[in-house]
Amino acid sequence: MIRDLFSSTLDVLHKTLDLRQQRHTVLASNIANAETPGFIAKDVRFEEALRAAATPPPQPPPLTQTHPEHLPHIYPPSIHNVQGTLVATPSDDVGHDLNSVSIDREMAKLTTNTLHYNGSVEILSRAFDQLKRTVSETQ
Amino acid sequence: MDMMAGLQVSFSALNAQRTRMNVIASNLANAQSTRTPEGGPYKRQEVIFAAQSQRSLFEGMLNAQLQDGVNAVHVLDIVNDANGTRLEYEPDHPDANAQGYVAYPNVNVMREMVDLISATRAYEANVTAINSSKDMALRALQIGRV
Numbered sequence: 001m002i003r004d005l006f007s008s009t010l011d012v013l014h015k016t017l018d019l020r021q022q023r024h025t026v027l028a029s030n031i032a033n034a035e036t037p038g039f040i041a042k043d044v045r046f047e048e049a050l051r052a053a054a055t056p057p058p059q060p061p062p063l064t065q066t067h068p069e070h071l072p073h074i075y076p077p078s079i080h081n082v083q084g085t086l087v088a089t090p091s092d093d094v095g096h097d098l099n100s101v102s103i104d105r106e107m108a109k110l111t112t113n114t115l116h117y118n119g120s121v122e123i124l125s126r127a128f129d130q131l132k133r134t135v136s137e138t139q
Numbered sequence: 140m141d142m143m144a145g146l147q148v149s150f151s152a153l154n155a156q157r158t159r160m161n162v163i164a165s166n167l168a169n170a171q172s173t174r175t176p177e178g179g180p181y182k183r184q185e186v187i188f189a190a191q192s193q194r195s196l197f198e199g200m201l202n203a204q205l206q207d208g209v210n211a212v213h214v215l216d217i218v219n220d221a222n223g224t225r226l227e228y229e230p231d232h233p234d235a236n237a238q239g240y241v242a243y244p245n246v247n248v249m250r251e252m253v254d255l256i257s258a259t260r261a262y263e264a265n266v267t268a269i270n271s272s273k274d275m276a277l278r279a280l281q282i283g284r285v
Binding site for chain 2: 026034035037039043124
C-alpha cells in the first residue's frame with residue numbers, strides 16, 4: 001500500500017535527474033575543451049533505455065531458469081539499473097586542429113539539458129507537494 | 140560530488156583561457172620590442188591546451204565508460220613561435236644591423252586580435268556552463284521545499 005503512495009513516477013524522475021546530471025558534466029567537458037587540439041566531442045544517450053525501463057512490455061519475455069544457481073530473471077527491469085551510454089559526436093567541420101567541438105551545438109545541448117533538468121525538478125517538487133497534501137488533508 | 144566535477148572542468152577551462160589571454164596580451168604589448176633579457180627581439184608565444192582525464196574525481200561515481208567522457212583542460216606548455224623575425228629597413232634605429240635592417244618580433248597584430256576574440260568567447264561559453272551547473276544544483280536543493 002505504501003509502495004503505491006510512492007509511485008514509480010518518483011523513481012523515473014530520480015533516475016532522470018541522475019542521468020541529466022551526468023550528461024551535463026560531459027557537455028561541460030566538451031565546452032571546456034572547445035579549443036583543445038584533437039578533442040572529440042562526446043555525449044550521453046539514455047532516453048531510449050529509460051523509456052524502455054519505464055514502460056515494460058505487458059508480457060514478460062519467456063525466460064526460464066534452467067539451473068537453481070543461475071541469476072533470477074527480474075521482471076520488470078529495474079529503472080535503477082538504467083545507465084547512460086557515452087557516444088562520440090564527431091562533427092563535419094573539424095578545423096586544422098582536428099577538434100570536433102561545435103560550440104553552438106554544445107551550448108544548445110547544455111541549455112536544453114538544463115531546462116529538462118529543471119522541468120524534472122519541478123515535477124518532482126509537485127509530486128512531493130501532492131503527497132504532503134494527501135497526508136495533511138486527512139488529519 | 141558529481142556536480143562539483145562538472146564545475147571543476149569548467150573552472151579548468153576558465154583558467155586555461157585566462158592564461159591564453161595573458162599570453163596574447165603579452166604578444167600584443169611586445170609587438171615592437173627589439174630587446175629582451177635573452178637577447179634579440181621578443182618572440183611570439185603560443186599556449187598549448189591538452190585534455191586531462193578526470194578519472195580520479197569520478198572513482199566509483201560513474202561507470203568506467205562515462206569517466207572517459209569527462210576531461211578538464213590544462214595549459215600543457217607555452218612555446219615560442221618557430222617563425223623567424225620580421226625585418227624592416229630603419230637605418231636610424233639603434234638596433235639596426237649593418238645593412239640598416241631592424242629585426243622586429245614576428246607578432247601579427249591582426250592574428251592576435253582574432254585569437255583574443257576567440258579566447259573571450261570560449262571564456263564566456265564556460266561561464267554559461269558554470270551558471271547552468273549552479274542553477275541545477277540550486278534547483279536540486281529546492282526539491283521537497285514545498
